[in-house]
Amino acid sequence: MKFLVFAALFEALAVSVTSAYPITGSVVNCRTGPGTSYAVKKSYKLNDDVKISCQTSGTSVSGNNIWDKTQDGCYVADYYVRTGVNDYVTGKCSTGGGGSTIPGPRTDDYPYKSSCGGVDKWNYYKCQCTSFVAWRINSRLGINFHNQYKGTNWGNANTWDEAAKRTGVTVNSTPKPGSIAQSNAGGYGHVAWVTAVGTDTVTVEEYNYGKREAYGTRTVAKSSFNYIHIKV
CATH class of the missing domain: 3.90.1720.10 (endopeptidase domain like (from Nostoc punctiforme))
Incomplete structure (x- = not known):
């Protein structure tokens, strides 16, 4: 019985430890939703540990569209979190509670709005x-x-x-x-x-x-x- 209790405690501690992951960027913003158009709630520094409660899809950052909801209740791009894999490491977040980027806030967050003319990175003319x-x-x-x-x-x-x-x-x-x-x-x-x-x-x-x-x-x-x- 004592062994079983100890084993269960060890397992719980292991989960707690492995659910914290280090930040890899010098300053990484944690936002109110899973996308770069959402407001910044707080920022993390290099090697800060974050615990991930759930993950969801959002703005693609360097080819990775996964966003991690942290212990602070905000979302950070998984690209800047060293989880060891380029995939989900925990369950997906519920779409309720304002976490979904679809359709997202109704705002002019278009990145080329002050630099119309020429071709954008998706091979379309800017501001069209x-x-x-x-x-x-x-x-x-x-x-x-x-x-x-x-x-x-x-x-x-x-x-x-x-x-x-x-x-x-x-x-x-x-x-x-x-x-x-x-x-x-x-x-x-x-x-x-x-x-x-x-x-x-x-x-x-x-x-x-x-x-x-x-x-x-x-x-x-x-x-x-x-x-x-x-x-x-």
Whole structure:
């Protein structure tokens, strides 16, 4: 009996020790949600130990889209935590409680908003609708999306629906928060990020619609768009 009690105690201590992992960056921000668009709650220093309560997907950091919820109730990019593997080491966080990045906060966090012109890192022109949505897909869905996603040229907004179908991505008339609103109207078409869905309406975030190379939101009839479901 004493041996069993001792063994159980040893096991509990082992779990406690192995659930703490060191920070690898000099200063690493811990945020209110699993993504770089969320507010900073606190910061960790190099070699600080953090205990991970759960993990979830979020903004991709150097190819790693896992975020760790720490003992402080905030989220740190797993890329900066030495867990020993590039994979989940504990259970996934519940999507409740504001932890999900889908669709995420409705805000102009687009990284090129002050440097329009030229080509972004996803091979789209900065401050165009396609560049903004590519940013949303990468930062909110944690998917490494770009103009040649899944080996297919996605091109202008008016060909995104065709590219999606060629690569097995669902396109339909049913919006969901975190899906992509797509239209073939106009010379180049238009894409936007679905941030909310009503009974007959959809609210989107977008760039270069109504205001040249600028951010905006609007609520329109669901029938205004097709919907591309890369993740949701």
